Amino acid sequence: MGRDTGREGEVDLLLPFVDGLGQGVLLFLIASGLTLVYGVMRVLNFSHGGFFMLGAYVTFTLARGHALPAVMLVGVVVLAGMATAAAGALTERLLFRRLYPLPEISSLLGTFALLLIFEGIGRLLWGIAPLSQPQSPAFLGLIRLGPVAIPSYDLFLYAVGILVVVGLEWLVEKTEFGRMVRATAADRATAALLGIDVNAVFLAMFCLGIFLAGIGGGLVAPLVGLTPDLAVSFIIQSFAVVIVGGLGSIRGTLLAALLFGLLNAYLVALRPGLADFSLYIGMGLILLFRPQGLMGRSGSLGELAK
Amino acid sequence: MRARALATLALAAAIVAALLLPRLASGAQLFFWETVLVQMLYALSVNLLIGHAGIPSFGQAAFFGVGAYAVGLASALVPPPLLLLAAMLLAALLALAVGAVALRTHGIAFAMVTLAVGQALYTASLHIPALGGDNGLAGIDRGSLFAIGLGGAAAFWYLCAACVGLGILALWTVHASPFGNLLRALRDDPLRTRFLGIDVRAYRLGAFVVAGAFGGLAGGLFAYANQIVTPDALAWVRSGDPIIMALIGGMSTFWGPMLGAFVYVWVTHAFSELTPAWILYVGIVFLFFVIVLPKGLLSLLSVRRQRSGS
Amino acid sequence: MSALHVSDLVVRYGANRALDGLSLEVESGELRAVIGPNGAGKSTLFATIAGETPASQGRVELDGTDITRWAPHLRVRRGVARAFQVSRIFPSLTVRENVLAAQLCAQGGSRVCWRTVLGAEHARSEAALAELGLAHLAARRGETLSQGDRKRLEIAMALQLEARLLLLDEPTAGMSPRETAQTVALIRSLWERTRITILLTEHDMSVVFSLAQRITVMQRGRVLCTGAPEEVRGRHDVREIYLGRG
């Protein structure tokens, strides 16, 4: 954002594109975990943002606030993702188990409570003053691809995005585990009768989703000031993404995340006054013209009031 | 019979307490009770939606905030009762517009859409210069009523108590009305209600507008009580707070949210003086209620009554 | 003039046609049964008449008015009441409140919110409860009722609407023989008293033959035949596809 102000107008329209895709990938990392968990367990998890915040803070703590070489930063982010996933496993066992049987709105309230708890923990452990994680020097440069110079961190984010999309598609569509996941999502009682360990599937999916949130937090850490209300600001964005994408749909989530990222980047470049509203503008438009969401299924916007 | 006598007694006690309070309480205590009253009204308005009509709104702060900013903008020009009515009207109109679109969705999607609406207004309040940005609007003038200045603590307390009392009465009437009864039916089974001849969407919209109006009244009173309004009035926690209150007291009852509001204001007041991480304890308490006591504190009472009755 | 005239109705679920050009005429004040094997499209027919399931083709006329595109609640105000195959009542409301809700709906869908529910309204729902033999259950929550009681409560609610056409989808499903007998008696006395038009489906043939004036047999989304009970009982093709194989 605000980079390369000295170029001619033609290139200026490409820059927001580059930037927007990077933002879109970050949004996708957070929102995909949300949609996975909702798709299988039918719990929309407010506290997902809390895990995201945790990933960012743990990255900061592991790096001790130093600028690390790129490889080490990546290693630290993965470690943070794993630590977050471990915390996720614990909450799944202790808490979410009790939420699954509740009506959707009650479980939503339960995860909302958990989000408050996360924010409190953030304040206790890291304080309310913003902390900043310096970017790795290698990620500060530009890489030239034809007419555009792409920030190397954005390029790295694209790679992560592609890796995650392909990995998730493969996992869900092609593997034995994916078959069990789809069966459980479709009908958990029948899946249990077929001999699938539904609880194990839940735990695994939850950890996977939280792992993605943790990594997302780690990758965002060098880009923003870290405060406990990261938990909230990012959850609202990812909610918008999953609702617009169609709850439970990975491809819809990807599409929506990229659209939101691009919309935001272009507004920043062209109409800065509206940039903070990109989320709401996008959501409002979708709601008016395509209420079922981009790739809506049941439970998304399209399922009209019964 | 006994219930009616008890209710009359409780009402009389509440009126006497409200009349005497300014003589007994310090300024800070009076302010505490004003906050409690405002939150009671606010929690009741949200519970009309979530508890009774089954409409999971996570954006009630939009209406609270609009009411608060209306008072903040016009307090120097319009006397309080008129301005509060205007705040209600404004909030109701906003609710009509928001509801007309958002009620195309339902359930969790609706919760998210209303959350986004609230956040959009919050963001707007930061950006619109006339609303004072981050600093909000300070120096709200309490004006006067029938030539009695309301700047004094006692006079304003009476105004606040009267408005909240009337608001509660109005919401109770809605609750016990044919409309209120049908809202609860509709929450239970929208399809059945539709095939009893009810236009489900219109009823939901009606509930949304009524709740919005009283949310706006609560917001307006909140602005008068604090004499300042900041974007905080629109923040998403403002949407979450009354839901927590309603849940603590008991969402399936009419009076539960009032009890919950008192408990919530009191507990947050106590904790926020002790630790900046008070939100952690609020979260824990809230979680306890969701999992262990989802019917709220009032359900304890009714269980006791049933046991001793049989 | 016929009370209900359905012509050439088509309802598609994907490639499957649940109703495939179905036509049906019911006289005013008639008690008509629709029978047919599972999956014949009986529930779909009722849902389409009530406005829940849109028809992709065809017409539904009520007393000569074309209501094909009407919203469900408007059809109800025009006099169509229904009870579902799996009965739907308000689970967290008491039996009394269930009937009261139906009563309030009958007042043209009361949007009145500035007065409390009146004593007269309560009295009327008490009377309805007594008439349908539900008075002893009045204070029970809907979700605690047995299947049979739920069905009867649902009929009681439909009756509050003062409908001209009552759609009953398998009114005795899930009932014990005793409850079935009670319900049959209830439907008959109700029909004899009000002379309301009733369209019902039923899998229990003894119920069908003891209640219906005329019977329509459905098969794969079409009408196979319509006639008096003896006529239908005697028909060869009906025996074959439905009563059949025995």
Ligand SMILES: Nc1ncnc2c1ncn2[C@@H]1O[C@H](COP(=O)(O)OP(=O)(O)O)[C@@H](O)[C@H]1O
């Ligand atoms: N919601 C639905 N989605 C897809 N197919 C349906 C649906 N409802 C009914 N059908 C199909 O339509 C046909 C008729 O069903 P139904 O009307 O329930 O029959 P009946 O009540 O006579 O047993 C069946 O083949 C059934 O599988």
Ligand SMILES: [Mg+2]
């Ligand atoms: Mg059927």
